[in-house]
Amino acid sequence: MSINFLQPEYEVVRNMDRCITCRVCERQCANEVHHYNADLDRMVSDDSKCVDCQRCVTLCPTNALKIVKTNNCFKENANWHTSDITDIYRQATTGGVLLGSMGTPKEYPVYWDKLLINASQVTNPSIDPLREPMETRTFLGKKDATIHYDKDGNIITKTTPQLELSTPIMFSAMSYGSISYNAHKSLAMAATKLGIYYNTGEGGLHEDFYVYGPNTIVQVASGRFGVHSDYLEAGAAIEIKMGQGAKPGIGGHLPGAKITEAVSKTRMIPQGTDAISPAPHHDIYSIEDLRQLVYMLKESTNYKKPVIVKIAAVHNVGAIASGIARCGADIIAIDGFRGGTGAAPARIRDNVGIPIELALASVDRRLREEGIRNQVSLVVGGSIRSSADVIKAIALGADACYIATSALIALGCHLCRTCHLGKCNWGIATQVPELVKRLNPAIGSEHLVNLVTAWTHEIKEMMGGMGINSIEALRGNRLMLRGVGLTEKELEILGVKHAGE
Numbered sequence: 001m002s003i004n005f006l007q008p009e010y011e012v013v014r015n016m017d018r019c020i021t022c023r024v025c026e027r028q029c030a031n032e033v034h035h036y037n038a039d040l041d042r043m044v045s046d047d048s049k050c051v052d053c054q055r056c057v058t059l060c061p062t063n064a065l066k067i068v069k070t071n072n073c074f075k076e077n078a079n080w081h082t083s084d085i086t087d088i089y090r091q092a093t094t095g096g097v098l099l100g101s102m103g104t105p106k107e108y109p110v111y112w113d114k115l116l117i118n119a120s121q122v123t124n125p126s127i128d129p130l131r132e133p134m135e136t137r138t139f140l141g142k143k144d145a146t147i148h149y150d151k152d153g154n155i156i157t158k159t160t161p162q163l164e165l166s167t168p169i170m171f172s173a174m175s176y177g178s179i180s181y182n183a184h185k186s187l188a189m190a191a192t193k194l195g196i197y198y199n200t201g202e203g204g205l206h207e208d209f210y211v212y213g214p215n216t217i218v219q220v221a222s223g224r225f226g227v228h229s230d231y232l233e234a235g236a237a238i239e240i241k242m243g244q245g246a247k248p249g250i251g252g253h254l255p256g257a258k259i260t261e262a263v264s265k266t267r268m269i270p271q272g273t274d275a276i277s278p279a280p281h282h283d284i285y286s287i288e289d290l291r292q293l294v295y296m297l298k299e300s301t302n303y304k305k306p307v308i309v310k311i312a313a314v315h316n317v318g319a320i321a322s323g324i325a326r327c328g329a330d331i332i333a334i335d336g337f338r339g340g341t342g343a344a345p346a347r348i349r350d351n352v353g354i355p356i357e358l359a360l361a362s363v364d365r366r367l368r369e370e371g372i373r374n375q376v377s378l379v380v381g382g383s384i385r386s387s388a389d390v391i392k393a394i395a396l397g398a399d400a401c402y403i404a405t406s407a408l409i410a411l412g413c414h415l416c417r418t419c420h421l422g423k424c425n426w427g428i429a430t431q432v433p434e435l436v437k438r439l440n441p442a443i444g445s446e447h448l449v450n451l452v453t454a455w456t457h458e459i460k461e462m463m464g465g466m467g468i469n470s471i472e473a474l475r476g477n478r479l480m481l482r483g484v485g486l487t488e489k490e491l492e493i494l495g496v497k498h499a500g501e
């Protein structure tokens with residue numbers, strides 16, 4: 001039937017004057033786009049298999065390749081876009097749910113880009129971070145509501161367990177299984193070197209990575225994959241995943257093809273079987289149930305580790321966060337709907353949830369109004385793309401940010417958005433041994449360290465420009481932000497003034 005045929009989205013353009021038929025592109029492409037045709041004595045391409053991962057373009061020794069978006073077009077109008085039409089063809093052909101990776105491609109507002117940062121002029125002079133101390137160290141966990149003194153008048157600084165970060169950035173949850181051993185190792189090595197944390201995601205902890213435990217957050221999700229007492233003890237903190245921004249309200253599905261021997265051992269499930277996480281935790285149907293799990297995890301680790309509860313940014317997020325703060329969690333992680341690295345049903349990814357900026361501002365305000373903001377730290381993720389986004393998040397009330405897509409891009413990801421196919425040509429979202437080895441953890445971790453170091457320099461410069469010398473003084477400091485092109489309602493929710501005010 002005619003609807004079976006869809007014009008390839010990308011075209012491989014090969015400059016035949018430059019091509020030396022070295023066949024590098026053929027060897028490098030796991031999607032089998034390039035082939036040497038002996039009869040023609042030249043390279044040929046199958047455009048229909050190209051996902052625009054840019055691997056061949058990057059490695060072609062003669063710069064002979066480029067990938068272009070096809071200019072074939074449907075007769076679109078303001079209502080029917082090409083993607084709407086082709087999605088219907090695909091579903092009419094397969095009867096299946098459409099999957100996609102790496103967050104929504106739809107044009108929802110990015111509020112970070114509608115917020116501008118202040119700088120001091122004349123009064124409250126700016127601070128030069130190269131000459132004066134600038135504190136980016138951040139502690140996550142419950143804080144005392146009041147200052148306590150001992151009998152000699154010294155401040156008592158004993159608190160419940162905290163996570164200490166050298167800079168307010170952490171690597172967000174990405175499970176071993178959804179990403180490769182080498183990607184996981186790169187994150188673990190970089191977190192250790194930087195003095196921050198990476199997150200196991202819901203796939204358990206490979207035995208080789210226990211050594212990075214002091215910089216690891218171990219996750220407990222609805223599937224409970226790989227959760228046992230040594231695992232809980234191994235990390236510096238435990239995260240309960242209630243939801244994630246890319247697919248709020250549903251569970252996860254890692255195809256059996258990705259459950260290799262090592263992944264099966266780590267997850268404690270049979271090799272080759274699909275790893276399906278239920279949508280809810282089957283023992284949690286109320287805040288009281290969540291409280292039981294929070295305290296069960298604390299109890300089982302002798303109250304030595306902070307417990308994080310991660311939720312997706314959804315409509316009633318302020319009230320939900322209030323409940324979580326009251327149920328004993330030390331940290332709340334909120335994941336916005338533009339984020340997400342793993343596979344998600346496209347319809348949910350593109351339509352369910354709310355932007356992280358609005359969720360963060362609502363949660364911070366609600367917790368402050370209820371007088372319980374000190375009981376939890378807030379960590380936000382969901383498309384943090386630069387140090388400026390981090391600064392804006394902290395000024396809106398975050399204690400720290402989770403990054404995932406940005407971290408993967410630093411590892412070489414070219415955002416081809418086909419992680420769910422398991423054939424990542426950059427060795428990140430794959431378990432195929434010959435692809436995994438393309439990512440060298442020593443080099444990958446170095447790139448991650450460079451990224452976070454660069455962002456930290458920029459954070460210091462922007463804080464200095466505001467006349468602020470610590471993250472503590474920036475947190476929730478909305479006076480440092482102004483909105484542009486926002487409605488009264490949006491400004492009200494964000495709690496910021498319009499530029500010019």
Ligand code: SF4
Pocket residue numbers: 014018019020021022023024025026034043059060061062063064065
């Ligand atoms: S990598 Fe470049 S030079 Fe080599 S065969 Fe492919 S297009 Fe030709």
Ligand code: SF4
Pocket residue numbers: 053101102408412413414415416417418419420423424425426427428429
């Ligand atoms: S991780 Fe790999 S498959 Fe996923 S978007 Fe990046 S390059 Fe593509």
